[in-house]
Amino acid sequence: MVARAIYSFACINCGGEILDERLLKLGLCERCLPDVGDIDLQQAIEILKSGGRLKRLKELSNLYTSYLEFREFFRKAAMGPPGGLGQAHTLGGELRDNRPNRNR
Numbered sequence: 001m002v003a004r005a006i007y008s009f010a011c012i013n014c015g016g017e018i019l020d021e022r023l024l025k026l027g028l029c030e031r032c033l034p035d036v037g038d039i040d041l042q043q044a045i046e047i048l049k050s051g052g053r054l055k056r057l058k059e060l061s062n063l064y065t066s067y068l069e070f071r072e073f074f075r076k077a078a079m080g081p082p083g084g085l086g087q088a089h090t091l092g093g094e095l096r097d098n099r100p101n102r103n104r
């Protein structure tokens with residue numbers, strides 16, 4: 001794929017410039033993660049965390065960890081993981097309470 005555009009302030013981790021093809025893939029610029037390969041976002045977060053380069057994605061990582069803890073709690077209480085509606089309700093509430101604040 002040939003890069004068609006560069007977006008400023010768009011990397012989901014550092015907020016820097018990012019090529020359109022990388023924005024469509026994981027949203028991480030080349031400075032944050034030089035090789036995205038076939039990894040998913042959770043794997044990218046682990047790589048960034050291990051390299052000490054986790055910035056804005058830290059909030060998403062914390063949210064995902066909270067979700068996994070809740071899912072385990074729900075599984076033990078209800079003897080099964082929450083369904084799609086339960087997942088959406090849980091994550092929707094977390095997202096409303098943890099919206100990024102650009103003034104921090």
Ligand SMILES: [Zn+2]
Pocket residue numbers: 011012013014015016028029030031032033
């Ligand atoms: Zn970046």
